[in-house]
Amino acid sequence: MYFKDLDLSSELLRAIEKKGYSEATPIQQKAIPLVLQGKDLLAGAQTGTGKTAGFTLPLLQQLQRKYPNTKHKSYPKVLILTPTRELAAQVHESVRDYSSYLNFRSAVVFGGVSINPQKQKLIRGVDIIIATPGRLLDHVQQRSVDLSRIETLVLDEADRMLQMGFIHDIRRVVKIIPKQRQTLLFSATFSSEIKRLAADFLNDPSEIQVTPENTTTERVSQVVYPVDKRRKRELLSQQIGENNWQQVLVFTRTKHGANRLATQLETDGISAAAIHGNKSQGARTKALADFKSGAVRVLVATDIAARGIDIHKLPHVVNYELPNSAEDYVHRIGRTARAGQTGGAISLVCVDELKLLSDIEKLIGTKIEQVKLPGYDVDPTIKPEPIQNGRTGRSNGRQANDRQPGGKRSSAQGRGAKSAGQKQGRSRNGRGRAA
Template sequence: MSFNSLGLSDALLKAINKKGYDTPSPIQEKAIPPILEGKDVLASAQTGTGKTAGFTLPLLQILSEGTTKRHRPVRALILTPTRELAAQIFENVKEYSEFLDIRSAVIFGGVNQKPQAATIKRGVDVLVATPGRLLDLCNQNILSLASVEIFVLDEADRMLDMGFVRDIERIIKLIPKKRQNLMFSATFSKDIKKLANGILTYPVSVEATPENTTVEVIQQKVYRVAKAKKTDLIIKLISEGNWQQVLVFTRTKHGANNLTKKMISSGITAAAIHGNKSQGARTKALEGFKNGSIRVMVATDIAARGLDIPLLPHVINFEIPNISEDYVHRIGRTGRAGASGEAISLVSADETSFLTDIQKLIGMKIPIEIVEGFEPDPNASTEPIKQGGARNRTPRGGGNSKSSKSTTKSSASNSGRRTRDRRN
């Protein structure tokens, strides 16, 4: 199948061709037709499957076929959890709408709101936003969502995990009841299905790949190692392997900062990216990582989605996540668009149960290696780590993970995360 057979306009086909694409991905092939028909869509798609174009292209076509109002109120709202993902989607919207009379904008926290407010005042057809800044501007009467025709909730599972449920509910109340709804999620937990039932009307369900599976072209490996030797091992792997572009995940912001400092002191150019970093610092780090001036980017899970880095060869889990689905999203940063990639996890004794949960989720045993001189501590406890209540998070997959707690406790935890993440 080609894009020509999906019913897209000549202007969109021209933009698609300019980007060098000729064949739609499975999620694009399945999602675009029902969206063009005006139906609500609930889609399951992993990172790197082309899902952004799956909703952006038909959305732009629908808007371009409608009547453009002189003052250009927001007609399409794309809600996403992180600044990086919002910026990436906005770039895609701009590229695909190059030959259309469509105005778009992106808003998120962490930067001065004045330029964003000025752009909105001039008129915007498509608005890409994170929840916090969107509600802030609405509360200040700078922004109205009364004319929204299409509502897109992207990375819905990540939204729930970051505690944005109440914000989503508030936003829903600000947009017209009569609208087209598109919801994209990498996982379909009970909470996601409950959210979908409250937003979507007789949705068409589409799925690009089996739920919670990892990309086949990614070579996965586990190094069992003593916790105290992880830093030395990761420096050895990067240095001796002469790896020039490596994305490393830590569990905490503090851990990301510490590891970055140790990398730099060992002669490896590195930068950290997480929620406590200013938007300017995050943008600079990402640009340096993409252009090769920074070899290693150390990130928390805020960067697990939304980073569009072509042909990223290496992802390392310095600490594996306690939420199994996060593993899938982390390693999904490599092996994108059919390219090969390597995902390495450094696992200490207290992460044993996390590794077991991950292997159950992906349905495979990950090969394990031990490097001489970096052997795991035979006397170390395998009791799961307890770090800032991290184990109390309700898993997005809705499974029987030990981290599941009562709904009340989960709500309280989500409320706290929402306060911290409003910078998005």
């Protein structure tokens, strides 16, 4: 189905054509008509399938129909909540691109940067706000934004927001905005927690899911390279150099590990940068921009980037360390093979991670091909070490991109991010470290 068949305005079709798109993805084909009808929506689709355009386009169309006067009063009408700064920035970029021939204003607000420029923009008036929950509540407290006339609420990557501990801030936001509204909830997975959230916030929603939960796209070729832990960096550098990879997104479990690996790759003569929750927003923005432009060859990231980075035609994703959560594997490799492209996902797996690999294969319902590379075979005398959840496990709480649950400031917003050797901010239940 083509976008021109979805009852979109000529201005939106021009913007879509400018971005080089003509055919709508399955999630867009199903979501756009329902959103245009004003229905609440619970939508599920794997990452990289075009969910952002699936809600952005029809919401802009609704605003265009309701406010045709180009001199309309700019006050917040649409609120889009996201779990991370990177995803908020990505959604805002899509809103700006698709509204390039319309007269609507948008603003993105998140922590880790000065609040004053955001306040000034909000006070001048905007129609659409894209925000992380904690920073949005800061603006509410400082009276720089009025949410009393919000007409549509979008919860993007809702499962990730729950995982990061945003549920209390989300409930606070929902209490502030009007009860009579359209609510759209987009999620990669439909867990029992997501279903409960939908029951609380959505009114008789339509439900769509275009792919089975926790599946990986067939356009991603997946392979496992068994390797001793101590030789992972050597193998990674060898693969990048030998195969002449020019753009590689590499995932580690921890912030310290990301910093260390980026430094080691630089030592090997491979330009690299690290991106994680302890980096300032300026450093994160620069690292991502340098990676997209080709100034940096390798971007080393923690799982904070698994859903917030959209890189056109990203060819390679490498799991330097497998995630403790099998679901995060799906989101990591979903950074490649986006928008109809193809890509490759390589996992460097040591004996300590065989249980994690088994969990991933059970989740995705397929056995990942293992290729033993000459000279890098796993030493059979090495016994697995248990992975301690408290030390290297995934975060059960909020990453350092917003306020902590209950109103406490994250290190990135308040007194400055702490170094990898210092105590990290903990989640509300006290388990795990922020990514």
